[in-house]
């Protein structure tokens with residue numbers, strides 16, 4: 001291998017509990033076909049977590065039998081909020097609660113640990129980039145897409161001409177905090193949903209697990225008196241159970257998910273008028289479920305997205321593929337792209 005240009009990129013997805021590692025080569029072929037997870041140790045502070053990521057990188061190279069000299073760059077993704085350059089918010093966050101994380105330059109620290117260039121993205125953007133590449137393949141540089149990923153919050157990203165739209169301050173693609181029209185979405189007497197970010201009536205206030213717990217479930221339980229979920233030990237526990245009821249066709253759970261699908265459709269309608277993307281992707285727990293429920297949900301999102309006839313003819317609606325690996329893979333693709341354009 002001596003004398004050859006470095007030809008692989010390692011992708012490292014850093015989460016609250018686990019790191020997931022992957023390797024991609026210059027022809028965009030993934031050399032790891034499964035989830036390879038190790039503890040992220042994020043709760044123990046930055047020093048220990050950076051070391052854990054360093055070990056995840058060494059581990060995946062060992063596993064794939066690739067010499068370190070062949071690694072061109074590292075792609076890193078983490079949950080937000082962080083700057084475009086991978087500096088964790090000075091206010092901390094749910095995932096980075098240890099005080100050492102405040103204002104910590106995660107990207108820079110990993111670069112120093114590994115002695116290789118590290119390219120940073122938030123996890124939603126990385127997954128969006130992966131979905132885009134899986135859907136469009138060789139056509140990816142000529143297409144645009146939007147991904148909405150429903151989890152505790154609402155994440156995702158905007159891809160334009162094959163690139164992640166990051167924005168001036170790195171805050172583009174914060175889809176959860178885009179205001180959406182609530183008229184016709186809310187039930188009779190349903191209070192305006194509130195989001196943790198301080199907004200009322202944004203996409204995340206409805207289309208997130210937090211939205212179910214804080215806004216949707218409390219209202220719908222008043223409409224379905226005596227529902228079993230009203231007897232759950234806590235609102236958080238009840239919110240987590242809603243999906244399993246939805247899968248079984250429970251009418252109240254379906255009303256809740258219908259509101260989430262409408263919220264995503266309205267968000268996508270805004271996207272249709274902003275950037276007119278080629279594809280609309282939906283991901284997250286809400287679609288990590290039975291085929292029937294997934295198809296029902298995706299079709300409700302599609303029905304709630306108002307497209308012009310010309311747009312409807314060319315637009316695709318699909319799921320974010322391999323969601324558990326999408327972050328690491330997208331982070332690797334982003335690093336590959338940026339190291340190729342250097």
Ligand SMILES: [Zn+2]
Pocket residue numbers: 176177178195196197198199202204205
């Ligand atoms: Zn918000």
